[in-house]
Amino acid sequence: MTHLPTSSTPLRSVAVTLLPTMAAVLAGFVVIGAALPVLPLHVSHNLGFGSVVVGIVAGTQFAASLVSRVWSGSFADGNGGKRAVLVGLVTAAAAGLLYLLSVAVARSPVLSVSILVIGRAVLGGAESFIITGGVAWGLALVDTGHSGKVIAWVGTAMFAALAFSGPFGTMLFTAYGFAAIGLLTTLLPLLVLGSLMRAPNPRIQLRQRKSDLRAVFGAVWLPGLGAALASVGYCSVLAFSSLLYADNHWRPVWVGFTAFGAALIAARMVCGHLPDRYGGAKIALLFVLVQSAGLLLIGLARSSVLASFGAALAGLGYSLVYPGLGVEAVGGTSPENRGLAMGIYTAFLDVAMALGGPALGWAADRAGLSVVFFISAGVTFCTTAIALHLAYNAHRSQQADGYPRPLNRPK
Structure with a gap:
């Protein structure tokens, strides 16, 4: 007789187990959400472009996320969800460096916005690796009877980050300009990455690598x-x-x-x-x-x-x-x-x-x-x-x- 997957692990234990995963997703989406409300202001007011360019800059991240979904999922299956999350955090930090480079060449608006578009694309790929890897990591950390909680709670970290980061990003931008957004996008993923290095990275024992x-x-x-x-x-x-x-x-x-x-x-x-x-x-x-x-x-x-x-x-x-x-x-x-x-x-x-x-x-x-x-x-x-x-x-x-x-x- 087939055994049912156990789900007897206490909720508190599951929550504690998922904390590293949720922290990574929280950090990844804080840097994503912080830029969303201020990007149109930066591109239009600081760089002098119109609505079409604003749309291109904002939409590049989401297009890159969609294109990289399957890749990030396959990577998580082959290398473990934790490693996919770490790759995503490093990639997000790289996007932050591109943001800062874009600010540094702001006197050449076309060059600046071109670098910004590349940074947005890089951040889109990072987002795929963080959220897809985060869910895969969480699923591997707990037994299969808790799959719904993993998907729900990792998603909650994402929504909480977006809710908090919009106002926070606006305050940063108003006080210090878009360079502050670039600095946040560079440093926060690296800080969280350092705290995750010792976290476990369980991987499914593959019956067949396919x-x-x-x-x-x-x-x-x-x-x-x-x-x-x-x-x-x-x-x-x-x-x-x-x-x-x-x-x-x-x-x-x-x-x-x-x-x-x-x-x-x-x-x-x-x-x-x-x-x-x-x-x-x-x-x-x-x-x-x-x-x-x-x-x-x-x-x-x-x-x-x-x-x-x-x-x-x-x-x-x-x-x-x-x-x-x-x-x-x-x-x-x-x-x-x-x-x-x-x-x-x-x-x-x-x-x-x-x-x-x-x-x-x-x-x-x-x-x-x-x-x-x-x-x-x-x-x-x-x-x-x-x-x-x-x-x-x-x-x-x-x-x-x-x-x-x-x-x-x-x-």
């Missing part, structure tokens, strides 16, 4: 598509909630996104174990309904209080859709290919964010900002069909086996 990209993609694409559809809802809050508040003269304009992020972080910290206990697809199904309701409420809101409550509901719902479907993605692959699986899975979110923003913006220009949230609620709701399908397949497999199916057993 990354079958087609087989892994076949196992991941459906959960990835579901996560991508749900991420359109996240994209709508990230890109358009402040505009909705400003358009309705609700102050402060950042309350919607803050409510979304706070609810997401709290839910993941308290409920991150649910996908492991009850099955990723079932939890994703339940929580995506909450997310869709929250987005619909934002669109219907006629007051800041109601819109903020809707944003908090949307954050609560989205909190476990990504890790829930991530459990299904990881559970459909062999242990030696989990880094690659998470790389492909995350790439679906990159595509959703890249396409969702412009598409929702086009809708907003033609029908108003409230329509953005009606559309995103509908798109997000489509995830329920995928979650139902995955949950039904899991139930059939359980019945065929005659005993509860291990949540993370390769199918």
Whole structure:
């Protein structure tokens, strides 16, 4: 009889075990988030370029992240998640040096912005290695019964870093200019890297050193598509909630996104174990309904209080859709290919964010900002069909086996 993967490790022990991984992800996304709100100001005000160049500079990082997802996942599988994270941190520091070089030649704006674009591309590759390697490292550090918690808590470190670093980066830029952002991007990853050198780097004992990209993609694409559809809802809050508040003269304009992020972080910290206990697809199904309701409420809101409550509901719902479907993605692959699986899975979110923003913006220009949230609620709701399908397949497999199916057993 097949043994179920154990998940008896206390939550506190799991949290302590994951601290090095979460610290690395936190540092990586602090330097990413610190630059996001100030890059447009630096490129337009300091270097004198227009909106097209601003878009190119900002978008280069995300394009590089998407392109490097599969590479970072394969590297993590072959060399261990910790080594992938260390490579990502070193690469992030290199991006910081390019930022500083760009500032040093600011008197030649074309040369400066060209170096800045290269730095953004390098940082995009670093981001892939840090987040994909971080999840692979966490999965290797704990038993398979805690996969959902790993995905949820590592993602929480990312969201917390982005929430904190935006205001912090703006303060640095206002006081000391873009050179301070470059210095932060150089030094913080190196400081964290030094603290991680003695951390363990468990690696899966490979039965066969083979990354079958087609087989892994076949196992991941459906959960990835579901996560991508749900991420359109996240994209709508990230890109358009402040505009909705400003358009309705609700102050402060950042309350919607803050409510979304706070609810997401709290839910993941308290409920991150649910996908492991009850099955990723079932939890994703339940929580995506909450997310869709929250987005619909934002669109219907006629007051800041109601819109903020809707944003908090949307954050609560989205909190476990990504890790829930991530459990299904990881559970459909062999242990030696989990880094690659998470790389492909995350790439679906990159595509959703890249396409969702412009598409929702086009809708907003033609029908108003409230329509953005009606559309995103509908798109997000489509995830329920995928979650139902995955949950039904899991139930059939359980019945065929005659005993509860291990949540993370390769199918």
